[in-house]
């Protein structure tokens with residue numbers, strides 16, 4: 001069996017990337033192997049996490065680069081990537097990109113889609129919006145990526161309780177620990193199975 005080749009796209013701290021690396025170590029991800037981490041920010045701590053795990057890294061910056069997406073596509077193709085995971089990747093991808101890798105791109109979003117999602121809902125803003133609305137339950141979603149921001153088919157979701165004195169930061173941490181870091185590796189395994197080569 002030849003495992004699916006996985007690339008993870010990141011922009012920041014990379015705790016979800018770390019969850020994927022740890023899940024691979026524990027055999028939760030067994031049908032694929034993380035072979036590449038791409039960041040659009042050169043100072044993203046996620047790059048250090050990848051390097052510590054011995055995974056190849058690349059930085060492709062968006063600012064001032066009209067070929068941003070095409071540069072990423074070329075890299076993913078030259079590395080024979082089968083599955084692409086957006087793990088805290090803070091760029092919206094065009095239809096050209098998403099169609100190039102149809103049914104191969106997953107994203108983790110820190111709410112129960114269709115709540116608190118779409119353009120402008122990313123990172124802490126999502127949890128601020130959930131607290132402002134006053135929901136008592138939130139969570140995380142892993143979904144396929146298509147041309148609609150946060151609009152692709154849902155793969156897994158997990159609910160998380162909102163508590164009385166939550167701040168956006170406290171809620172973000174609970175959603176990560178109780179949902180994102182669990183369902184993202186599970187979803188990556190589910191999708192990687194489709195791209196195993198015999």
Ligand code: GAR
Pocket residue numbers: 011012013014015016017046087088089108109110121122123126176180
């Ligand atoms: C995570 O909470 C992720 O779900 C969110 O950003 C954070 C990145 O943290 N992504 C989005 O909001 C995408 N719309 P990480 O870099 O520590 O994984």
